[in-house]
Amino acid sequence: MATTTRRRPRRGSKGSNPDLSRTLTDCTRRGDAAAAIAAFDDAVSDPDAPARLAAHQYNQLLHLLATADRSSFPSAAAAARRVFAHMLQAGAPPSEATITSLARVTAAPDADNPASAADEAFELVATMREKHGLAPRLRSYSPVLAAFRRAGDASKAYAVEAHMAASGVSPEEPELAALLDISSTAGDADKVYEYMHKLRQTVDCVTEETAQVVEGWFSSDNAGVAGKAEWDAAQVKDAIVLNGGGCHRLGWLGTGPWTVQRVRAGADCQCAGCKCQLACVDIDMEETQRFADAVAALALERETKANFSQFQEWLEENKEYEAIVDGANIALYQQNFAEGGFSLTQLDAVITELRGRYHGKWPLVILHNKRIAKLMENSSNRHLIETWRANGALYTTPSGSNDDWYWLYAAIKLNCLLVTNDEMRDHIFELLGSSFFPKWKHRHRVKYTFNKGKAVLVMPPPYSSEIQESEVGSWHVPLEEKSGDERVRIWLCIGRTGTCKEPDEVPTTNGVVQEVPPNEESNGVQQSLQEDKAESITGKRKDRD
Numbered sequence: 001m002a003t004t005t006r007r008r009p010r011r012g013s014k015g016s017n018p019d020l021s022r023t024l025t026d027c028t029r030r031g032d033a034a035a036a037i038a039a040f041d042d043a044v045s046d047p048d049a050p051a052r053l054a055a056h057q058y059n060q061l062l063h064l065l066a067t068a069d070r071s072s073f074p075s076a077a078a079a080a081r082r083v084f085a086h087m088l089q090a091g092a093p094p095s096e097a098t099i100t101s102l103a104r105v106t107a108a109p110d111a112d113n114p115a116s117a118a119d120e121a122f123e124l125v126a127t128m129r130e131k132h133g134l135a136p137r138l139r140s141y142s143p144v145l146a147a148f149r150r151a152g153d154a155s156k157a158y159a160v161e162a163h164m165a166a167s168g169v170s171p172e173e174p175e176l177a178a179l180l181d182i183s184s185t186a187g188d189a190d191k192v193y194e195y196m197h198k199l200r201q202t203v204d205c206v207t208e209e210t211a212q213v214v215e216g217w218f219s220s221d222n223a224g225v226a227g228k229a230e231w232d233a234a235q236v237k238d239a240i241v242l243n244g245g246g247c248h249r250l251g252w253l254g255t256g257p258w259t260v261q262r263v264r265a266g267a268d269c270q271c272a273g274c275k276c277q278l279a280c281v282d283i284d285m286e287e288t289q290r291f292a293d294a295v296a297a298l299a300l301e302r303e304t305k306a307n308f309s310q311f312q313e314w315l316e317e318n319k320e321y322e323a324i325v326d327g328a329n330i331a332l333y334q335q336n337f338a339e340g341g342f343s344l345t346q347l348d349a350v351i352t353e354l355r356g357r358y359h360g361k362w363p364l365v366i367l368h369n370k371r372i373a374k375l376m377e378n379s380s381n382r383h384l385i386e387t388w389r390a391n392g393a394l395y396t397t398p399s400g401s402n403d404d405w406y407w408l409y410a411a412i413k414l415n416c417l418l419v420t421n422d423e424m425r426d427h428i429f430e431l432l433g434s435s436f437f438p439k440w441k442h443r444h445r446v447k448y449t450f451n452k453g454k455a456v457l458v459m460p461p462p463y464s465s466e467i468q469e470s471e472v473g474s475w476h477v478p479l480e481e482k483s484g485d486e487r488v489r490i491w492l493c494i495g496r497t498g499t500c501k502e503p504d505e506v507p508t509t510n511g512v513v514q515e516v517p518p519n520e521e522s523n524g525v526q527q528s529l530q531e532d533k534a535e536s537i538t539g540k541r542k543d544r545d
């Protein structure tokens with residue numbers, strides 16, 4: 001049996017100091033860094049107390065110093081250095097949180113010498129792996145970047161970004177906004193361009209703070225002189241198609257000052273500022289191809305190989321579809337009542353609706369052959385099936401196959417619409433594990449309902465609320481819209497003063513025809529020109545002083 005004799009902890013033992021713990025917790029609650037440091041100083045000067053605090057106590061202190069109100073405790077950085085030195089001396093192992101707190105407190109905005117404070121913080125983060133075996137996180141780098149932003153040191157900020165990349169840490173919106181601001185202030189047009197694209201790849205829409213940074217750049221004299229007067233329009237268009245419709249990435253186009261407006265998108269999907277058609281951004285062509293290959297590889301593993309290969313070959317010969325139809329999903333929609341069954345009438349209604357939209361063009365229905373034999377017993381069903389077959393609108397998948405692979409592959413491969421209410425969340429789609437699947441689905445999936453026997457198709461959104469770079473070099477940057485109502489979303493419309501683009505007659509992105517604007521869909525025209533009826537909200541170039 002162990003004895004329970006109460007003993008004072010031995011000097012240097014690992015036991016934490018319970019009085020100090022209570023005080024630290026209390027100080028943390030009150031945000032009182034000064035009292036916490038006083039308690040620390042008492043504890044470490046007490047000959048009867050353990051010389052070493054528990055690692056979590058050091059971290060608690062450092063975190064408090066990093067977050068406390070600096071006006072009430074101006075010597076936080078010096079105190080943090082003292083705590084950290086004690087921690088190392090006592091042999092307590094620092095964690096990533098330790099170094100991050102120390103970097104934060106060192107690089108705080110009130111540092112006496114912002115440039116050297118930023119350097120010191122960067123040194124702490126940059127050497128944490130080598131000195132302590134710790135991997136820096138995004139939160140470790142953020143205060144360092146912010147410090148170089150305040151110090152106005154662009155080259156050091158770029159070095160931080162390079163270090164992040166080498167550590168496998170990706171900047172997020174606040175860091176990219178900082179890098180944009182730093183490069184913008186430094187007048188480094190190439191870097192600003194690079195960060196605009198990194199921002200576009202990282203977020204869909206931006207915060208007000210980021211929007212102001214973007215406006216700051218485009219309102220600057222440096223932005224006005226960045227760019228070129230001439231470019232190869234065909235090359236720019238091709239690049240946009242390859243990139244999925246949202247950007248060309250060929251550098252600043254045009255010359256002269258920019259006009260920055262805050263506008264809304266019109267009901268016609270045009271920017272209210274410059275009348276440019278907003279793009280529906282898709283995954284790029286290379287990603288689409290990789291995606292199709294990945295689906296095919298998985299299908300070939302799981303399906304009877306000869307069957308799926310045969311389908312691939314057949315699809316190569318029959319590429320001209322605008323839409324793929326998940327036949328079973330539609331025929332079984334809301335059929336879970338007593339007399340419910342496999343409703344070809346519903347399928348026919350969807351096909352009719354699609355043909356109405358696409359000038360009579362037939363979609364491709366994927367249907368399992370186990371359904372067909374049974375359906376052919378009924379004469380009206382037989383008539384429908386024969387009509388679809390005669391028009392090349394039906395592919396029946398063989399016995400033992402999972403038709404999900406067939407419709408998914410066809411829609412990706414042909415880069416066209418996919419009509420299904422399937423959310424595509426089951427195991428098949430998990431296997432894809434792809435970062436671009438949600439975006440692809442958002443852009444290609446058509447949902448449906450029925451109203452009095454007529455199919456009502458819910459088309460993909462007509463444009464994407466994402467940062468976009470147009471073929472004339474203008475930019476459109478959507479701001480966050482918490483209401484979820486796209487009609488009230490504010491966009492930054494940014495173009496060279498005096499340039500104006502005529503909208504395309506039939507805008508397409510990555511080969512996919514865009515949705516018909518809501519006020520026009522009844523006439524079956526894919527897209528038509530609209531009178532300008534949108535209006536600018538501010539309509540003014542942002543003044544900067």
Ligand SMILES: [Zn+2]
Nearest residue numbers: 271273274493
């Ligand atoms: Zn615009």
